[in-house]
Amino acid sequence: MVGQTNLLDKLKELARNLWWCWQANAIDLFRELDPILWREVDHNPVEFLQRLPADQLEKRAAEMALDSRIDSAFRRLSEYLKDADSWGSIHATILRARPVAYFSAEFGLHESLPIYSGGLGVLAGDHLKSASDLGIPLIGVGLLYNQGYFRQSLDANGWQQESYLNTDVEKLPIEPAVAADGSPLRVAVETTNGTLHAKVWRVEVGRTTLLLLDANVPENNESDRQLTARLYGGDARTRIRQELLLGVGGVRAIRAFGIRPSVLHLNEGHSAFAVLEKIRELMEETGLPFGEVLRDVAQMTVFTTHTPVAAGHDRFPPQLVEEHLGRIREALNLSYDDFMGLGRVYPHDLNELFTMTVLALKLSRYANGVSALHGVVSRRMWHPLYANLPEENVPIGHITNGVHVQTWIAPQVARLFNRHLGIDWAKRQRYAETWTAIDKVDDGELNETQQILKARLIHFVRSRLAAQAKKRGEPDATVERFANVLDQNTLTIGFARRFATYKRAGLVLQDIDRMVDIIRNAEKPIQFVFAGKAHPEDRMGKELIQYIVKNAWDSRFRNNIVFVEDYDMNVARHLVQGVDVWLNNPRRPQEASGTSGEKAVLNGALNFSILDGWWAEAYDGANGFAIGHGTTHASIQVQDERDHASLLEVLTTKVVPTFYDRDAEGLPRKWLAMQKHAFRTLAWKFNADRMVMDYVKRSYLPAAGGVACL
Structure with missing residues (x-):
């Protein structure tokens, strides 16, 4: 029994680092222990191991001769975490002491951690995974959504229905983050009408770490406890409070975690308040005025815009901004008008809303779209911010997105490539x-x-459609038709x-x-x-x-x-x-x-x-x-x-x-x-390794004070 306990401990350690989710052999281990349970828990290894009886683990491990494979997977993870021979260890050494802080409102790492809605989050997840594979010192910052994005079903009329399920944190691959002094990591963000509090969780993604802020803590009132309940839910007030927590709270979480980043990377404008907090922090530390500190912080800030549609950029009325950022504005020694001007294309237009993308562009020196054409569109869209420059000289470049190959490639194709x-x-x-x-x-x-x-896809689709039809109460004949x-x-x-x-x-x-x-x-x-x-x-x-x-x-x-x-x-x-x-x-x-x-x-x-x-x-x-x-x-x-x-x-x-x-x-x-x-x-060309390397060479190294390798 001691041997099986050791196997269980190794499986638990594998489950707690999301490295497993882009390792086909590790995924197969969990599936082969109990294929039905693996499907029931939506491929969540933490919940899987909680529900797998010890005697069944022992029996299946013996039947399938899994002992050596579990040992092998555990050993591969240990070697991966210790491997010093990476692209980043040669090309990004300046980031070792002061890593990149990567902010995103969502992270799509795996379906078992439902804190994403779509492409933006999956891109962020792929960025973390490739940074890990390449050995790029990087720490992610996001929010822990207790209900995530909605679950979708269709009614008898084909109309989308939304439902929200509370996530049990005990079943997630996360653990409470600990501050540099060993205490539980908590952050507080002051507004003009109260303080927001958050607990910080830690997720291991290979060699990278992701910090997630969670507002569901006793110190908050009931309304604020729901701030991190849903992704992209609520009104403008909810959104600005979420973004205040992500940006300002995120910088404070990193500081309490014991990290002084050399680069702030804003993945979309949702996290632009992070730059204001970094300026406030350095003003307090150095005694220098806003203008001088802004110059230095903007130099270390990278901003990626993903939105070529005007309506997709977050905009807030001035009174809402003042309510939530008034304390920071005062700490920055800025007047109300000057502060509002930071978020406006035309600073003196009192009718213009405060725009997060404008704030991010003004407070960063490295900005990019996510494809060559998107770079052109972004320069055209934001040309009024740089009216003294020709449109083609607007300082927004492009780094085309790529995807994390090992996450998305089928095992059968990987074997063919091998x-x-x-x-x-x-x-x-x-x-x-x-x-x-x-x-x-x-x-x-x-x-x-x-x-x-294709056969695998057809089997999957038939199973899903039949289950959907059953759930809607369709006749047996209809269920049977969907199954074929x-x-x-x-x-x-x-x-x-x-x-x-x-x-x-x-x-x-x-x-x-x-x-x-x-x-x-x-x-x-x-x-x-x-x-x-x-x-x-x-x-x-x-x-x-x-x-x-x-x-x-x-x-x-x-x-x-x-x-x-x-x-x-x-x-x-x-x-x-x-x-x-x-x-x-x-x-x-x-x-x-x-x-x-x-x-x-x-x-x-x-x-x-x-x-x-x-x-x-x-x-x-x-x-x-x-x-x-x-x-x-x-x-x-x-x-x-x-x-x-x-x-x-x-x-x-x-x-x-x-x-x-x-x-x-x-x-x-x-x-x-x-x-x-x-x-x-x-x-x-269109893989995340190439993408992350481009960010290192074109943005991270020059932002950190290194040499740009264009």
């Missing part, structure tokens, strides 16, 4: 030459791998993202009568898998979901269009790994990046996209398919009509014929050649 690219390909993923060997992969082997992944939707040999197109209207989820179904003939073609049919959530207050987004769902339930489409409820990282993982084509048709140029398509590429799916975001700089005519020609029209209606026409033309004349063009062996040779070309031209 065989043909070399066992250490993941460490060399950022080099173009790593991917040249992909051409030598046998077409049959690649095709077989894709078929395995989709076909292994049919071209499968995936579309999954936030259902904001500019992303145009319904564009492909705009001419529904024509789509009947295209989708139900007897020789070359198509099937669509949709998923995604609309914000609870976004009625138009909900109507888009309902439109798609009603078509999915239409007898003409019911086996060829499906909508999977409750989109999260688990659903996303199955979709990007199993579809043949990834569809993305935002209204250009409103997609900042669109990283879901990058995840699909890693698993062999071909992108079929508007030339926006990352695809505008990735598409070369042979590594996927483009909708339109990269132009826009002044009329939204005209643009939508043109894009719809182009989408159908490319779908019917290029995508479908290429997929169904089979040789005597039944292999789609042209399609497989495009897949290989996509791997070779895209995988090395």
